[in-house]
Amino acid sequence: QDIPVITIDGPTASGKGTLAHEVADALGYQVLDSGALYRVTGLAATRAGLDLSDGEAVAALVPSLQLRFVAGEIWLGEEEVSAALREEATGLMASQVAVHPPVREALTALQHSFRRLPGLVADGRDMGTALFPQADLKVFLTASASTRADRRHKQLISKGISANIESLRADLEARDARDQNRSSSPTRAAADALLLDNSAQTIEQSRDLVLTWWQERR
Numbered sequence: 001q002d003i004p005v006i007t008i009d010g011p012t013a014s015g016k017g018t019l020a021h022e023v024a025d026a027l028g029y030q031v032l033d034s035g036a037l038y039r040v041t042g043l044a045a046t047r048a049g050l051d052l053s054d055g056e057a058v059a060a061l062v063p064s065l066q067l068r069f070v071a072g073e074i075w076l077g078e079e080e081v082s083a084a085l086r087e088e089a090t091g092l093m094a095s096q097v098a099v100h101p102p103v104r105e106a107l108t109a110l111q112h113s114f115r116r117l118p119g120l121v122a123d124g125r126d127m128g129t130a131l132f133p134q135a136d137l138k139v140f141l142t143a144s145a146s147t148r149a150d151r152r153h154k155q156l157i158s159k160g161i162s163a164n165i166e167s168l169r170a171d172l173e174a175r176d177a178r179d180q181n182r183s184s185s186p187t188r189a190a191a192d193a194l195l196l197d198n199s200a201q202t203i204e205q206s207r208d209l210v211l212t213w214w215q216e217r218r
């Protein structure tokens with residue numbers, strides 16, 4: 001059965017998640033936020049007192065995670081963890097556990113299970129290269145580091161969380177470097193991905209461009 005897949009990969013805070021939801025809403029498709037799976041793994045491993053540099057130990061924890069995805073919420077056991085997952089500290093834990101091939105393998109089947117009718121929009125770092133290499137449309141989303149730091153800053157301020165823009169930028173550049181330089185599934189545009197730099201675009205413009213590409217592919 002042919003279930004269509006659109007992949008959106010790109011660096012930290014490039015707007016992948018927002019774009020993925022906009023496109024999925026317009027098409028009535030499912031969304032896979034693969035970063036959330038690495039985040040929940042990093043968070044659970046930290047809480048369990050594991051050494052995040054021990055890939056085997058972190059991977060061994062994955063099958064025991066009691067994860068549930070309910071209407072945009074993510075539950076870990078009896079706790080709704082969406083807010084905890086979005087914290088910068090959790091993003092850092094995610095990128096630490098994401099370097100290990102056994103952790104990436106342990107999360108593969110779960111990610112594939114999001115491919116359900118009528119279709120899937122998957123966002124992350126390696127959706128078009130590793131998880132869904134046969135995707136019907138692959139987008140690689142970028143934005144300048146200053147644009148990304150600025151957006152992340154506004155997002156935090158709007159939630160009443162104080163943040164320093166310079167340290168945000170340093171954090172996201174450090175995370176990008178780790179994600180790009182790791183040997184296992186680094187952040188890369190697939191050879192057949194379409195590049196979209198949204199530094200100077202509104203979310204509506206980016207969404208409409210992707211929907212136009214999608215119509216051209218179908």
Ligand code: C5P
Pocket residue numbers: 012013034035036038039091094095096098123124125126127175179
């Ligand atoms: O996209 P998000 O910021 O939520 O991802 C958190 C971290 O999870 C990334 O910095 C990256 O290290 C890791 N990740 C990954 N592969 C993906 C999605 C996220 O390695 N497909």
